[in-house]
């Protein structure tokens with residue numbers, strides 16, 4: 282890699298080793314680039330999630346050379362089981378050329394570490410317990426040319442060996458206990474809050490949908506269920522006598538004696554601001570058969586929650602040396618709240634573009650390639666996310682939510698179409714009539 286007058290510590294710095302960061306770093310390293318992946322926590326670590334993976338995410342795992350067999354610790358699922366409108370439906374994942382026909386479940390404690398270690402195997406230098414504290418700018422151009430970090434303390438007996446090896450480069454812009462790393466490109470993969478993006482003025486767009494979801498675990502005889510289960514009727518009061526909320530509850534068997542049980546709501550309903558998520562979870566679970574075990578005595582760990590940033594809620598996805606991937610760029614699918622597949626896909630796309638850009642000399646030619654990333658994202662997801670925003674707005678109206686659950690579920694053809702649309706699972710070429718309708722809808726709907 283050609284160096285300029287700046288003495289770089291890596292070709293690319295990736296901030297955050299969740300699914301977006303680990304995937305980006307992995308694909309970058311595979312092209313031969315020197316990648317520094319900085320993660321504030323240490324693996325294994327907890328991440329609040331439903332732990333469910335659709336075939337889109339499975340495809341990304343396969344691309345990273347990860348063994349997704351049951352022997353390697355994964356629990357496979359055949360599709361989605363839906364409860365709603367007094368019905369129970371099983372909808373298999375569609376049979377497509379583009380995506381595998383199975384989903385997976387794996388606890389994030391494990392999942393994120395599997396991805397990060399795979400990135401390390403590809404040559405990525407992962408520094409755990411290394412919190413990025415801010416961007417470093419080129420004084421002349423204002424471009425981001427690195428980050429300041431607060432590494433693990435040298436005397437901390439728990440400090441990872443990678444963190445202990447971290448060498449200060451040039452401490453001129455860092456506070457006394459911080460060090461600086463420089464690279465021609467920095468990638469923000471630091472999740473929903475993305476402090477790094479905020480530090481350069483990229484704030485959350487308020488006109489985009491946002492979800493909030495909570496989850497906990499229960500020991501349950503249903504722990505080895507090989508369907509992902511979702512419950513469409515969440516009521517803001519007495520079931521059947523109050524309003525239906527826009528969102529759903531889920532039960533995902535983990536295969537380890539426990540089930541991940543949670544619910545998510547969208548900010549398009551009037552009740553969103555004041556929702557008591559724990560009470561909602563309790564009320565929803567109280568309607569389930571006791572033998573399933575979703576009661577206090579069987580609960581493992583607390584109820585924890587986090588936000589779901591949807592439909593590109595932080596933009597632009599590239600500006601002046603900083604590129605955004607995954608939740609940092611608000612890439613959760615508004616239709617179903619899935620974020621892992623999009624974090625990984627945006628990581629792969631970003632890596633592809635960055636590798637091409639860094640093969641060119643610094644300057645306008647390289648910038649042109651980097652600036653193609655936001656466009657490529659919009660080409661791929663823009664129309665679909667716009668439709669998702671309309672969908673989210675519509676189901677914010679309790680009457681529409683009611684109509685959809687009552688009158689949609691009894692129609693098998695409509696439901697097969699719905700699973701393809703909601704999980705974004707179609708064949709881009711040579712698919713069936715449903716695929717062609719969905720692809721055409723996404724194509725004609727403007728990206729924003």
Ligand SMILES: Cc1cc2nc3c(=O)[nH]c(=O)nc-3n(C[C@H](O)[C@H](O)[C@H](O)COP(=O)(O)OP(=O)(O)OC[C@H]3O[C@@H](n4cnc5c(N)ncnc54)[C@H](O)[C@@H]3O)c2cc1C
Nearest residue numbers: 297299300301321330331332333413472494607608620621
């Ligand atoms: C309750 C709940 C349930 C969900 N269920 C599902 C599901 O079943 N399936 C699905 O696909 N999606 C689900 N999601 C969404 C999914 O969790 C996210 O979309 C996904 O984690 C995004 O990955 P990411 O890598 O972009 O961000 P994150 O997973 O948030 O990773 C960001 C990483 O950056 C690190 N970091 C942050 N700041 C710094 C810093 N300053 N310095 C260094 N490192 C830093 C963090 O420690 C973290 O490791 C759920 C979300 C919630 C809240």
